[in-house]
Amino acid sequence: MGLAPVAYPHLMPPPSFWPKPNRFRVALRNGGPPPVAMWITLQSSNVVEMVGAHGVDTVFLDLEHTSSSSSDLQPSIVAAQLAGMTALVRPAGPDRHEIGRLLDAGAEGIVFPMVSSAAEAAAAARAVRYPPAGSRGWAGSHARHVRWTGSRPGGDGYRLLSPEFVAAADESVATVFMIENRAGVEQLEDILDAGGPDAVIFGWADFTVDAGFDAAQVAAARERVYATCRARGVGIAISVVPRDKVEYYPGCFFSAGVDATIASEAVGARLSEVRAAITAVTTGR
Numbered sequence: 699m700g701l702a703p704v705a706y707p708h709l710m711p712p713p714s715f716w717p718k719p720n721r722f723r724v725a726l727r728n729g730g731p732p733p734v735a736m737w738i739t740l741q742s743s744n745v746v747e748m749v750g751a752h753g754v755d756t757v758f759l760d761l762e763h764t765s766s767s768s769s770d771l772q773p774s775i776v777a778a779q780l781a782g783m784t785a786l787v788r789p790a791g792p793d794r795h796e797i798g799r800l801l802d803a804g805a806e807g808i809v810f811p812m813v814s815s816a817a818e819a820a821a822a823a824r825a826v827r828y829p830p831a832g833s834r835g836w837a838g839s840h841a842r843h844v845r846w847t848g849s850r851p852g853g854d855g856y857r858l859l860s861p862e863f864v865a866a867a868d869e870s871v872a873t874v875f876m877i878e879n880r881a882g883v884e885q886l887e888d889i890l891d892a893g894g895p896d897a898v899i900f901g902w903a904d905f906t907v908d909a910g911f912d913a914a915q916v917a918a919a920r921e922r923v924y925a926t927c928r929a930r931g932v933g934i935a936i937s938v939v940p941r942d943k944v945e946y947y948p949g950c951f952f953s954a955g956v957d958a959t960i961a962s963e964a965v966g967a968r969l970s971e972v973r974a975a976i977t978a979v980t981t982g983r
Contacts, residue, residue: 713847714845714847715839715844715845715847715858716863716866717843717863717866717867717869717870718870719869719870720784720806720807720869720870720871720872721733721755721756721784722735722755722756722784722786722806722807722872722896722951723807723870723872723896725755725951726896726897726933726949726950726951727896727949729948729949732933732936732946732950732951732952733755733756733784733951733952734753734754734755734756734951734952734954735754735755735756735757735758735786735935735951735952735953735954736749736754736756736757736758736953736954736955736956736957736960737757737758737760737953737955737956737957738757738758738759738760738774738957739760739763739764739956739957739958740957740958740961741764741765741766741770741774742774743773743774743776743777744777745957745961746759746774746777746778746781746783747777747780747781749781749783749954749957750777750778750780750781750782750783751781754783754954755783755784756783756784756785756786756951757774757778757783757784757785757786758786758787758788758809758874759771759774759775759778759785759786759787759788759805760787760788761787761788761789761790762788762789762790762791762811768796768799768800768803769803771787771800771803771805772803772804772842775787775803775804775805776804779804779806784806784807784872785804785805785806785807786805786806786807786808786809786872786874787800787805787807787808787809788808788809788810788811788876789808789810789811791811792810792818792821792822792825794821794824794825794833794834795835797825797826797834798825798834798835798837801826801834801843801871802837802841802842802843803841803842803843804842804843805843806870806871806872807826807871807872807873807874807896808822808825808826808871808872808873808874809874809876809899810822810873810874810875810876810895811876811878811901812876812878812879812882812901812904813875813876813877813878813882813889813893814879814881814882814885814889815881815882815885815888815889816885816888816889816891816892816893817892818889818893819875819888819889819890819892819893819895820892820893822873822875822893822895823873823892823893823894823895826868826871826873827868827871828864828867828868831868832868836859838858838859839858844858872896872897873893873894873895873896874895874896874897874898874899874935875889875893875895875897875898875899876898876899876900876901877889877898877899877900877901877905877923878900878901878904878905878908879904879905879908880905880908880909880915880919883905883919883922883923886922886923886926886927887926887930890926890927890930890932895932896932896933897932897933897934897935897949897950897951898923898927898932898933898934898935899934899935899953900919900920900923900924900934900935902916902920905919924944928947931949932949933947933948933949933950933951934950935950935951935952935953936950936951936952936953937952937953937955938952938953938954938955939955
C-alpha cells in the first residue's frame with residue numbers, strides 16, 4: 699500500500715483567484731526601472747492593446763472626463779491585463795461603492811482625482827481595503843477579480859473567505875492621489891499621512907484654473923508638491939512631453955501622456971506630410 703501524498707501549502711503556488719502582486723506598486727517600491735504610464739480616454743480596448751504592444755507598463759483608464767461607465771471599462775481592464783500591463787482607473791468621484799465595483803471588475807488600483815484634505819485621503823485609503831482596515835464591500839466568489847472562483851474547499855491554505863485573502867487583496871491595490879487645487883497643496887503633508895498613497899500626480903491644469911491662471915502660483919505649487927513628496931519618499935508622475943524640470947528619484951514613474959492627445963498629434967503630423975506631398979505634385983515645389 700503506497701503512502702498518501704503530502705501537501706505543503708506554503709510551498710505551492712497560489713491558485714488563479716489569489717491576488718497577484720501589483721507590478722506598478724512593486725516597481726515603485728523596489729527602485730528598479732520606473733514604470734511608464736499612459737492615460738486612456740478614447741474608450742477603446744483596441745487602443746489599450748496597442749499601447750501594451752508598444753511596451754507601456756501601466757494604463758490609467760479614465761472615467762472622470764469620459765462618457766464611459768464602469769461596465770464599459772471592463773473590456774479595457776481585460777485588454778490591459780492580457781497585454782501584461784497594470785490597469786488603474788480614475789473614477790468620476792470618491793464614491794466607495796463605485797470604487798468597489800471597479801476593483802471587483804479587476805482594476806488593480808485607483809487614481810483619486812482632486813484629493814483636497816486629510817479626510818478625503820483617509821476615505822480613499824479605506825475605500826480600496828476590506829474591513830477592518832477599510833470599507834470595501836465583500837463581493838464573494840462571483841466577481842471577476844477572483845476569476846468567479848465559485849466554492850472552494852477549506853483547508854488548502856488559500857480559502858477565499860479568509861484573513862489571508864483579505865490581507866493579500868488589500869496589498870494588491872495601488873492608490874495614486876491627484877493634487878489639483880490650492881487646498882490639496884496646502885494640506886499635502888496631512889493628505890500623505892492620512893492616505894498613504896503609492897504615488898502622487900500634480901494636476902497642473904486644474905490647479906491653473908483654480909489659481910486664476912497665476913503662473914507664479916502654479917510654479918510654486920509644483921515645487922512644493924515635488925519637495926514634499928520627495929521628503930516623504932512618495933513618488934510623483936514625471937512628464938516627458940512637455941518635459942518636467944524635476945529630478946527623478948526612486949519611487950517616481952513617467953507619464954507618456956494621453957492617448958487622445960497622442961493620436962491627434964499623430965494624425966495632424968501625417969496630414970501635414972500628405973498636404974506637403976499634394977503641394978509638391980500640384981505646384982512642382
